[in-house]
Amino acid sequence: MASTPSPEVTLPINELDILWITAGLSCDGDSVSVTAAQRPAIEDVVMGGIPGLPKVNLHNPVLAKAVGEEFLAPFRRAWRGENQLPYVLVVEGSIPNEEVKDEGYWAAWGEDPETRQPILTTTWIDKLAPRAVAVVAIGTCAAYGGIHAMAGNPTGCMGLADYLGWDYRSAAGLPIVNVPGCPVQPDNFMETVTYLLYELAGMAPIIPLDAKLRPTWLFGKTAHEGCDRAGYYEQSDFALEYGSPKCLVKLGCWGPVVNCNVPKRGWMDGIGGCPNVGGICMTCTMPGFPDKFMPFMDEPPGSSLSVAGGYAYGRVIRNLRSLTNMSGNQEPKWRHRGPALTTGYQDAA
Ligand code: SF4
Numbered sequence: 081m082a083s084t085p086s087p088e089v090t091l092p093i094n095e096l097d098i099l100w101i102t103a104g105l106s107c108d109g110d111s112v113s114v115t116a117a118q119r120p121a122i123e124d125v126v127m128g129g130i131p132g133l134p135k136v137n138l139h140n141p142v143l144a145k146a147v148g149e150e151f152l153a154p155f156r157r158a159w160r161g162e163n164q165l166p167y168v169l170v171v172e173g174s175i176p177n178e179e180v181k182d183e184g185y186w187a188a189w190g191e192d193p194e195t196r197q198p199i200l201t202t203t204w205i206d207k208l209a210p211r212a213v214a215v216v217a218i219g220t221c222a223a224y225g226g227i228h229a230m231a232g233n234p235t236g237c238m239g240l241a242d243y244l245g246w247d248y249r250s251a252a253g254l255p256i257v258n259v260p261g262c263p264v265q266p267d268n269f270m271e272t273v274t275y276l277l278y279e280l281a282g283m284a285p286i287i288p289l290d291a292k293l294r295p296t297w298l299f300g301k302t303a304h305e306g307c308d309r310a311g312y313y314e315q316s317d318f319a320l321e322y323g324s325p326k327c328l329v330k331l332g333c334w335g336p337v338v339n340c341n342v343p344k345r346g347w348m349d350g351i352g353g354c355p356n357v358g359g360i361c362m363t364c365t366m367p368g369f370p371d372k373f374m375p376f377m378d379e380p381p382g383s384s385l386s387v388a389g390g391y392a393y394g395r396v397i398r399n400l401r402s403l404t405n406m407s408g409n410q411e412p413k414w415r416h417r418g419p420a421l422t423t424g425y426q427d428a429a
């Protein structure tokens with residue numbers, strides 16, 4: 081979809097709506113995850129507890145008191161261009177390709193008051209994205225397609241940037257902001273939203289994003305670089321079964337080639353963080369997740385060489401990891417718009 085190159089909104093913004101659509105293909109896990117945020121807590125943002133932020137009116141179906149038409153009212157107003165306030169659009173879940181079939185639909189939200197037919201999730205996005213002052217894809221499904229976009233899927237689903245175009249610009253001139261994770265790490269999301277709110281309030285510079293539209297300060301390092309177990313790795317001391325405190329690479333940890341701060345940051349209030357607490361890094365923040373990293377639970381290719389090489393071959397290892405990281409940062413080629421389904425799906429009927 082063509083993007084609008086020049087900003088149509090004047091900053092600063094003093095009050096706005098957050099219109100949060102959870103009707104992509106997903107489990108609502110990102111909405112649930114965000115309730116655990118502490119830095120800042122979503123309550124602090126919504127209750128005006130953070131100095132300098134615009135006043136925020138949050139509209140999320142998992143977290144709202146309103147239901148039915150009362151809940152949908154601000155979305156319908158925004159659709160018609162009648163919203164009194166500017167709005168940030170948050171999209172949760174991968175975007176199905178509604179063009180790859182002759183009948184039915186993959187995902188919808190609410191119904192058309194005249195026809196009583198369901199309104200497609202893609203139609204909501206088409207209507208709301210052009211006038212949004214910022215668009216945020218929460219979680220890996222919305223950012224890159226995620227689990228639903230695996231090889232062989234029938235929906236042809238994709239990430240929001242695949243759908244809107246990687247060159248999309250909001251009414252305030254901002255690109256889509258991706259905050260991946262399956263689910264999203266709660267503080268990563270709230271910190272990103274807070275940054276955007278300060279930017280829209282005219283108090284922060286343009287948000288720094290990498291080529292995959294992730295905030296650079298959150299996704300610029302690998303999981304391995306922040307892992308509590310990295311000391312074991314460097315002395316080639318590896319866990320051979322779960323329950324060990326040692327490095328998990330031989331059990332299938334991909335941490336050395338994955339852009340993620342979760343081992344460093346923890347999950348909730350600094351506690352947890354996949355490998356730190358005994359779970360392998362399964363690459364959930366990556367555009368190539370899951371296909372480029374399967375099968376899981378196997379020793380990642382190249383890790384034996386990496387492990388054997390140790391410090392003496394550090395530079396070679398870093399270069400090899402860099403190649404794997406570049407590959408893992410590319411989405412599979414079947415995530416795209418258009419009537420052709422190229423996932424490899426085969427109808428069993
Ligand atoms: S457990 Fe994973 S992330 Fe941690 S040191 Fe080992 S390979 Fe790196």
Ligand code: SF4
Binds near residue numbers: 340353354365
């Ligand atoms: S450490 Fe790995 S599995 Fe855990 S959140 Fe980060 S990318 Fe996902």
